[in-house]
Amino acid sequence: MFEFIQRFFGKPASSATAKERLRLVLLSDHLSLAPDVVESLKHDLLEVISRYCEVDVANCDVTFEQREKQVAMLANIPILSMRSRPAPPPPPAREPDPPQAAAPRPRRKRRKNLAGSTTAPAT
Amino acid sequence: MHELMQEAPATSAVPRKRGRAIVVTSGKGEVGNTTTTANTGAALGATGASVVLVDADVGLRNLDIVLGLEARVRHHVLDVLEGHVTLDDALVTDKRVPTMRLLAAAQTREKDDVDTAAFRDLISALRDRFDYVLIDCPAGIEKGFANAIAGADEAIIVCTPEVAAVRDADRVVGLLGDGRSVQLIVNRLRPELVRRGKMLSVEDVNGILRLPLLGVIEDAPDVIVSTNRGEPVALDPASPVGESYRQIAQRITGTLTGVPEIPRARSFFEKLFGGRK
Amino acid sequence: MSARRIVLTSGKGGVGKTTTTANLGAVLAKRGHRVVLVDADIGLRNLDLVLGVEKRIVFDIVEVVEGRCQLRQALIKDKRLENLSILPAAQTRDKTAITEMQFADVVRQLGEICDYVLIDCPAGIEHGFRNAIAGASEAIVVTTPEVSAIRDASRVIGKLQERGLPLRLIVNRLRPEMVRSGDMLSVDDVTDILSAELLGIIPDDEEVIDSTNKGEPIVLQPDSRLAAIYDKIARRLEGELVPFTTFGSPGFFARFFGKAS
Numbered sequence: 001m002f003e004f005i006q007r008f009f010g011k012p013a014s015s016a017t018a019k020e021r022l023r024l025v026l027l028s029d030h031l032s033l034a035p036d037v038v039e040s041l042k043h044d045l046l047e048v049i050s051r052y053c054e055v056d057v058a059n060c061d062v063t064f065e066q067r068e069k070q071v072a073m074l075a076n077i078p079i080l081s082m083r084s085r086p087a088p089p090p091p092p093a094r095e096p097d098p099p100q101a102a103a104p105r106p107r108r109k110r111r112k113n114l115a116g117s118t119t120a121p122a123t
Numbered sequence: 124m125h126e127l128m129q130e131a132p133a134t135s136a137v138p139r140k141r142g143r144a145i146v147v148t149s150g151k152g153e154v155g156n157t158t159t160t161a162n163t164g165a166a167l168g169a170t171g172a173s174v175v176l177v178d179a180d181v182g183l184r185n186l187d188i189v190l191g192l193e194a195r196v197r198h199h200v201l202d203v204l205e206g207h208v209t210l211d212d213a214l215v216t217d218k219r220v221p222t223m224r225l226l227a228a229a230q231t232r233e234k235d236d237v238d239t240a241a242f243r244d245l246i247s248a249l250r251d252r253f254d255y256v257l258i259d260c261p262a263g264i265e266k267g268f269a270n271a272i273a274g275a276d277e278a279i280i281v282c283t284p285e286v287a288a289v290r291d292a293d294r295v296v297g298l299l300g301d302g303r304s305v306q307l308i309v310n311r312l313r314p315e316l317v318r319r320g321k322m323l324s325v326e327d328v329n330g331i332l333r334l335p336l337l338g339v340i341e342d343a344p345d346v347i348v349s350t351n352r353g354e355p356v357a358l359d360p361a362s363p364v365g366e367s368y369r370q371i372a373q374r375i376t377g378t379l380t381g382v383p384e385i386p387r388a389r390s391f392f393e394k395l396f397g398g399r400k
Numbered sequence: 401m402s403a404r405r406i407v408l409t410s411g412k413g414g415v416g417k418t419t420t421t422a423n424l425g426a427v428l429a430k431r432g433h434r435v436v437l438v439d440a441d442i443g444l445r446n447l448d449l450v451l452g453v454e455k456r457i458v459f460d461i462v463e464v465v466e467g468r469c470q471l472r473q474a475l476i477k478d479k480r481l482e483n484l485s486i487l488p489a490a491q492t493r494d495k496t497a498i499t500e501m502q503f504a505d506v507v508r509q510l511g512e513i514c515d516y517v518l519i520d521c522p523a524g525i526e527h528g529f530r531n532a533i534a535g536a537s538e539a540i541v542v543t544t545p546e547v548s549a550i551r552d553a554s555r556v557i558g559k560l561q562e563r564g565l566p567l568r569l570i571v572n573r574l575r576p577e578m579v580r581s582g583d584m585l586s587v588d589d590v591t592d593i594l595s596a597e598l599l600g601i602i603p604d605d606e607e608v609i610d611s612t613n614k615g616e617p618i619v620l621q622p623d624s625r626l627a628a629i630y631d632k633i634a635r636r637l638e639g640e641l642v643p644f645t646t647f648g649s650p651g652f653f654a655r656f657f658g659k660a661s
Contacts, residue, residue: 011352012582013581013582013583014348014351014352014582014583015351015579015582015583015584015585015586015589016582017351017352017353018350018351018352018547018585019585019589019593021188021191021193021351021353021547022547022550022551022593023593024193024194025188025193025194025551026551026554026593028193029230029551029554029555030554030558032230065197066193066194066196067194068194150444151413151444151446157548183411183412183524183525183551183552183555185412185548185551185552188547188548188551189547189548261523261524262412262413262523262524263413263441263442263444263522263523263524263526263528267524267526284609285609285612285613286449286612286613286615287418287446287449287450287612290446290449291444291446294444313606316606316609316610321606321607321609321610321613322606322609322610322613323613344575344578344583347546347575347578347583347584348583350546350547350548351546351547351583351584351585353547
């Protein structure tokens with residue numbers, strides 16, 4: 001009977017505690033064991049922040065810390081100055097530009113010289 | 124550093140006697156090595172002695188999680204050995220046992236990365252600061268084992284009453300050599316199975332190992348519950364397993380002498396009328 | 401026609417991995433497959449003991465690699481099951497005695513003379529572990545529903561995935577009554593946390609200790625409930641879809657009015 005009361009008012013079942021602890025500790029373990037992933041994340045993070053401010057890249061630090069109930073990412077990013085307006089995001093396509101794209105400028109010049117030409121500039 | 128000084132036991136005012144370094148080993152994995160180290164350490168700490176628990180496993184860290192301190196680990200052994208942080212930065216405190224500290228294992232490297240001589244120096248430095256240095260030894264007998272026993276002049280062998288465990292323990296006794304004092308803890312005894320002849324008895328085990336017996340721990344579900352919660356069973360006043368660990372601690376400190384009692388299966392009448400235990 | 405080369409691993413030492421390897425090998429042999437068990441431990445032999453062949457070891461894997469004997473000479477045939485053989489572990493502590501390539505080569509050779517090679521992996525994730533997975537084409541991860549075992553299993557799963565090895569999970573030493581009372585993680589909890597496909601569930605059974613003591617795989621005792629469970633695991637390995645044994649679901653009222661078994 002006492003166990004019945006304890007289950008309602010006492011501690012949660014230990015398996016629930018175990019599951020929650022494992023969730024956190026595995027997250028923490030995997031983060032500490034994937035330095036390349038963390039590096040990529042840090043790189044991308046700095047890239048985004050750099051669009052808004054100038055940062056002291058050499059002294060940036062990104063770590064993961066496990067606390068009692070959560071794993072938190074801590075980023076220490078010294079800011080040197082704010083940009084007057086955010087730089088645009090980099091173009092979405094990551095592949096190198098196709099060769100024709102280098103052509104537009106000469107063609108534009110040609111268009112000025114050839115009034116009435118219907119050649120559209122390559123994008 | 125400040126914290127450590129504040130919580131150091133009163134004896135620090137007197138010239139400190141050099142602490143004892145004890146490696147807890149077994150050879151075979153999963154005999155309860157880490158749980159034994161954690162609980163023996165907690166029980167020793169609860170007596171007021173200063174204890175540091177060192178997780179000598181590298182790559183597979185578990186002492187922290189058994190103690191429920193996994194969320195407080197910031198640095199580990201290799202960080203200290205490589206000079207990235209000071210020892211005080213790396214030592215984890217336990218609010219439940221103020222005189223106990225944990226030095227966690229590294230996760231990302233392998234045992235070869237630890238220089239045995241450096242590890243020995245670390246243990247020596249710890250002996251100057253703590254009454255007891257307990258080293259949790261990883262399974263197997265490769266470099267991790269060699270590292271763990273470096274600098275420890277005492278050993279506790281943990282063995283379960285199973286043929287494979289006894290064989291590995293026997294092998295480990297041989298590897299520990301003559302220079303060390305070695306004692307035995309028999310873990311996960313099931314007296315009922317011993318009575319039915321389905322399990323080796325403590326006498327069977329020690330007939331082969333021939334070591335001074337430090338303690339016998341019965342198999343009990345509350346050990347699993349305690350690791351689920353990260354609450355060492357040695358700190359649970361109601362737990363019989365906890366009591367076994369407390370007695371082990373008392374034998375280590377010397378306040379308890381005599382041969383440990385071996386749990387026996389309760390007779391029919393004892394079970395009926397709630398006899399012993 | 402090459403064999404399936406399966407490494408059994410756990411990260412944490414001895415969560416019942418060696419016993420599982422022995423019993424799984426035995427049940428596969430009973431089902432008519434030719435099976436070779438390989439003990440990949442370095443310096444600490446255990447597979448031979450669990451099978452009761454420890455007194456019959458003449459050569460081990462290191463001697464095979466060093467050319468001091470033929471592979472067939474080192475294999476010990478089980479007296480009870482004609483389809484089952486074991487290649488014992490090295491006695492030496494010297495982990496460099498055998499390289500990954502050499503180990504993989506031995507496993508490949510074994511794969512040509514049998515249907516299943518089961519490699520019992522040593523504890524940890526060091527050299528012995530790397531050797532053991534070097535020869536494998538798939539993996540079985542053995543864990544218990546216990547916090548530190550799961551943590552180590554997770555680590556090992558990460559390493560296996562790095563190598564691209566397909567893997568499945570066996571949850572060993574389950575105590576259904578403790579799961580019911582909330583004192584032990586359930587199988588669902590475990591597969592959830594590890595995100596691994598389940599191969600089998602083995603309940604905690606006191607008979608296992610006795611059988612290990614005697615060196616007789618428990619699956620050879622026909623009335624043992626573990627024999628039936630290992631049989632199911634073998635069938636799943638063979639590709640059959642076999643439902644998992646349910647060990648009782650924790651109904652709300654059952655918790656208060658039901659008895660712990």
